[in-house]
Amino acid sequence: MSSSGKYQVYVTRSDMPQCGIELLKKQCDLKVWEQASPCPRQELLKHVAGANGIYCSLTDKIDKELLDAAGAGLKVVATISVGHDHIDVQECKKRGIRIGYTPDVLTDATAELTLALLLSTSRRLPEAQNEARTGGWVSWAPTWMTGPGLAGATVGIVGFGRIGQAVARRVKSFNTAKIIYFNRSARPEAEEVGAIKVTFDEILTQSDFVICCCALVPETKEIFNKTAFEKMKRTAIFVNTSRGGTVDQDALIEALQNNTIRAAGLDVTTPEPLPLDSPLFKLKNCIVLPHIGSASIEARNTMSELTAQNILAALNDTKMPAELK
């Protein structure tokens, strides 16, 4: 606690949506990294000292070293993200530090972005816009700027949690022929959209569109590797809105360069930001977005409020609205 008798919360960047920050201010003393960019590691280690709560984002690595730097008074780490691969969950559990995250409230936004990326990639929107702007649009042409449609296609979804399901519901409205999914366990929600559980190999070999929506855990690290891309149809479109770590990126680059698959739409990469000299930026058959899956105004505001509510609940030893168990 600070000298005012209030809990101290460290906020790792200055541009967190204010609605959450205002909630916290009413009850806590806030220290905020002064820049609208990730707090550099050494600064972060210094600034978290004595904090009872940390409001962080997916760019902050919350590991043993950071927890040590915060000290024994730390009760809660709350991330403004649904993904939590940046947090050493076991280490937090061991120390009795509770973890807050933001499931559900970003599901629609992320599913919307996934569909936007899917359609932009298949129908080549950035390439087409570039042609229109730079004189490539000479006349309407029957085979120019064509790409595969979703109607009649088989769509494979890897990871059938909240976001995978929301993607499936949206995809279905495009009159797809079949939706298949790969997930650790069968999901009853699949029935609603007629999605069928298959093996990972079946996803690869049968899908016209392969969409990665799974969490990054040891079992999903680089599941999209050279072998996986080679099993996909040569006409397949690959979309990733989960984490860059699910993909062996060099293998993907090779698959795109050699037309082993048709195209890829990526909202996530390794590393982030993706260096400007990455071959991915040079490929016409690849769209790279800067990790904006949840970036609807509404979702980001709600995520910030939920992050604040998670912190307040943990500091008051009550039920957190979204605690990672």
Ligand SMILES: O=CC(=O)O
């Ligand atoms: O990637 C975004 C999130 O995990 O919320």
